[in-house]
Amino acid sequence: MRHSIGLTLILLFLSACGGGEPAKTESAETAEQAAATAAETASAETAKSEAQAATGDCQLTLGWESYEPYQFRDLNGDVRGLDVDVVTAIAERVGCKITYQQGEWRELLDGIKSGKLDLIASATRTEDREEYAYFSDPYREEAFSLYVRAGEANKWAAKSIREMVRDKNMRIGLIDGYVYGGVIEDLLGEPELAPHFISASFSESHAANLLDGKIDGLMEDAYVAEAMIQRKNLGDRIERLPFNYHKGDVAIMFSKQSVQPDLVQRFNETIAAMKSDGKLEAISSRYKKK
Structure with missing residues (x-):
């Protein structure tokens, strides 16, 4: 009987110890699940952004203010200017279509914060703005x-x-x-x-x-x-x-609410290419002749 009891105790002890890897805590499992979910979300967002560019479904709303010669409406009612032409040229190479929304500068910043606007040009990078916006590489000086x-x-x-x-x-x-x-x-x-x-x-x-x-x-x-x-x-x-x-330096400013970092990266690559092939300088010279 003592041997039987002793054997039973040994088995119970081994069972309690588990004999293998320690069980994961609830907090560890939660952290792993959160990380996996974040990775899946990021992957899905990147795939969506790439798919939009590939299929021509990429639509971006550019906020602009009356700021001639950088941003203005011409006699035909078309939105033009150095900044507008630069953003439009970049968007065409990236595979995105641009629509325009006018406002005063403070209104444009609020639109970037809320995601009602996707991007604005002629923006200076600051720590405060980086809390709600991404910035491209500089494309001109002011x-x-x-x-x-x-x-x-x-x-x-x-x-x-x-x-x-x-x-x-x-x-x-x-x-x-x-x-x-x-x-x-x-x-x-x-x-x-x-x-x-x-x-x-x-x-x-x-x-x-x-x-x-x-x-x-x-x-x-x-x-x-x-x-x-x-x-x-x-x-x-x-x-x-x-x-x-x-x-x-000034850059293009993107809303973190509506634009993914991979699109900003593609804009940066295009800015670099347009600096190399002379496109940026050609646009600038059209508006800075004096």
């Missing part, structure tokens, strides 16, 4: 200049924007949502100097503010400002100070 009322260039002569604002009380018009580079961003962060910067939705508003004496200077891309000045026949009323205040 440079901001300061414009003042005609005949006042000598009045504002200074070594820096800080001197103009701090020592001469200059009021500068900016566009809401634009990124103007380190110097302007630093000044905006200083409580004593921030009130010297006035925001508006678009440049035409600040052109009127400048002429009405509500601001003393307008910060804008030189090509955009010159196009506006020519369009509104303001060449004898507004002049440019003779140096640039900020230069930087």
Whole structure:
């Protein structure tokens, strides 16, 4: 009887130990299932994106603002411009069709956040924007200049924007949502100097503010400002100070809500190809002849 009991205890002990690999915990199984699901989802999304491009079903909504010569509507009602032509050319090579939706810049950023828009051009990469958007490689540079009322260039002569604002009380018009580079961003962060910067939705508003004496200077891309000045026949009323205040790269910005990373990669490959074959330069030269 003792042998029988002893044998039974040994068998029970071995059974409890399992004699093999330890059982997986519930948390480990859950983690594995989550990883497998994520992998399957990513694979499915990639396959879907590739299939759309292959079958011509890739449809992208490009948000644009009135920003001549980069983005504008011509006399025939067609959306054109350097940025528009670049994005359209890239999309054609990738196999996507573009539709257009106009808005002010802040509205376009909100559209990227929500996924109502798939992409916008002329965007500067920032940490805040990277939380909700992907960025292509840069496809062109931008440079901001300061414009003042005609005949006042000598009045504002200074070594820096800080001197103009701090020592001469200059009021500068900016566009809401634009990124103007380190110097302007630093000044905006200083409580004593921030009130010297006035925001508006678009440049035409600040052109009127400048002429009405509500601001003393307008910060804008030189090509955009010159196009506006020519369009509104303001060449004898507004002049440019003779140096640039900020230069930087701009890229195409994609919504993380509606665009997959593999499509961004294909855009990057196409940007590189268009730089090599001269297509980007050809598009740029059509709009930057002056």
